Amino acid sequence: MQVPPFSLQKQLSQIGQELDSAVWRVINSGHFIGGEEVKNFEKSFAEACNVSYSIGCNSGTDALVLALRALDIGPGDEVITSSFSFFATAEAISNVGAKPVFVDVDPINYLLDLRLIKQAINSSTKAILPVHLFGCPIDMTELVSFAREKGLKVIEDCAQAAGSSWGGKSVGSMGDAGCFSFFPTKNLGAAGDGGAVTTNDPELAQRIRQLAVHGMPRRYFHTEVGYNSRLDSIQAAILNVKLPLLPKWIRERQKIAEQYNDLLEGLPGIELPFSSLENDHVHSWNQYVIRVKDIPCFDEIGEDNSGQAKEIICSNLPNSKARDWLKRSLEEKGVNTIIYYPIPIHLQPAYKELESNSISLDNTERLCSQVLSLPIFPELTIEEQEHVVNSIRQLVQRK
Numbered sequence: 168m169q170v171p172p173f174s175l176q177k178q179l180s181q182i183g184q185e186l187d188s189a190v191w192r193v194i195n196s197g198h199f200i201g202g203e204e205v206k207n208f209e210k211s212f213a214e215a216c217n218v219s220y221s222i223g224c225n226s227g228t229d230a231l232v233l234a235l236r237a238l239d240i241g242p243g244d245e246v247i248t249s250s251f252s253f254f255a256t257a258e259a260i261s262n263v264g265a266k267p268v269f270v271d272v273d274p275i276n277y278l279l280d281l282r283l284i285k286q287a288i289n290s291s292t293k294a295i296l297p298v299h300l301f302g303c304p305i306d307m308t309e310l311v312s313f314a315r316e317k318g319l320k321v322i323e324d325c326a327q328a329a330g331s332s333w334g335g336k337s338v339g340s341m342g343d344a345g346c347f348s349f350f351p352t353k354n355l356g357a358a359g360d361g362g363a364v365t366t367n368d369p370e371l372a373q374r375i376r377q378l379a380v381h382g383m384p385r386r387y388f389h390t391e392v393g394y395n396s397r398l399d400s401i402q403a404a405i406l407n408v409k410l411p412l413l414p415k416w417i418r419e420r421q422k423i424a425e426q427y428n429d430l431l432e433g434l435p436g437i438e439l440p441f442s443s444l445e446n447d448h449v450h451s452w453n454q455y456v457i458r459v460k461d462i463p464c465f466d467e468i469g470e471d472n473s474g475q476a477k478e479i480i481c482s483n484l485p486n487s488k489a490r491d492w493l494k495r496s497l498e499e500k501g502v503n504t505i506i507y508y509p510i511p512i513h514l515q516p517a518y519k520e521l522e523s524n525s526i527s528l529d530n531t532e533r534l535c536s537q538v539l540s541l542p543i544f545p546e547l548t549i550e551e552q553e554h555v556v557n558s559i560r561q562l563v564q565r566k
């Protein structure tokens with residue numbers, strides 16, 4: 168049996184026809200940029216997140232750039248964020264001319280450690296950019312109250328967390344701006360790139376809207392240098408079909424995560440992801456990420472040479488051999504997993520010149536050498552899940 172890490176095939180067999188007519192509706196209308204589909208999606212997505220405004224754009228990366236620019240964050244400013252994320256989180260900060268300042272993550276939930284943020288703040292700090300990584304919401308009550316006390320802006324990276332909430336409030340509705348990605352593998356995925364910024368601030372919403380269209384408040388009149396970053400009508404039409412299904416898909420993801428928790432419990436060397444959120448917080452499980460620690464029988468099984476390139480780039484990363492071996496051995500059994508993320512952002516070659524703030528990022532570095540994302544998507548069957556778990560069990564209990 169082959170189990171992919173992610174698949175859209177079954178989803179297509181369920182809603183393929185609706186998607187087909189949605190796409191043809193746009194093509195037949197000749198309205199490829201803007202128009203009703205985009206307007207409707209922005210309205211429905213704002214409602215789904217319980218915010219006043221949602222502005223569609225070209226990608227999650229652009230959503231971050233637009234939010235940062237609209238909040239006047241630029242050269243000379245520092246933004247506190249996590250190095251245990253997709254590169255775009257920090258890239259957006261750099262692209263507006265500001266400096267990403269990395270703070271370590273909590274090793275239990277893999278999210279920014281709020282206690283450590285305090286040590287990273289200085290007079291240049293302008294904002295905090297938390298990531299609701301893998302769909303797990305960060306404690307926004309504490310984060311927002313701390314940020315307000317210090318006069319800092321909060322930009323939520325919700326790229327992996329459509330459908331997540333904290334204290335009954337949707338992610339993207341608690342900071343100054345929320346940035347979503349509709350990349351196909353996300354909880355709410357388009358058929359290509361897409362993104363949105365959410366906010367309750369009317370002036371910020373207006374500025375983002377203008378920046379996304381060449382800094383143009385009215386036709387051929389440009390008040391600032393902006394971007395061409397629009398959610399295109401075909402993507403909006405696809406998202407309009409999918410958005411009503413998001414709550415059901417999140418419930419299915421949650422059920423899969425619970426099943427993994429039950430099936431994997433007690434396996435040697437494997438640590439399960441944090442999942443004990445209280446009832447009014449919702450984890451949307453974009454990824455189910457285990458940590459591969461000391462597999463008892465690993466030493467006897469032997470070496471893993473596949474990690475060589477990684478080790479050359481990141482010689483200071485802890486040993487990832489057990490995890491890399493498990494990944495490769497699972498592949499041989501038809502179980503395809505992904506490593507999110509093998510190299511922390513601060514150790515990427517692109518950031519070798521970045522002045523470090525000498526804060527330890529040990530948890531981040533350890534996680535990068537241990538994490539493994541198991542297959543998860545709403546249509547994953549129990550048989551497929553059992554194959555994943557049985558394969559892991561056979562490998563880690565080989566002795």
Ligand SMILES: Cc1ncc(COP(=O)(O)O)c(C=O)c1O
Binds near residue numbers: 255327361
């Ligand atoms: C945490 C995080 N932030 C930002 C992005 C960027 O989103 P996009 O790929 O839509 O530009 C991603 C996408 O993978 C992400 O996972």
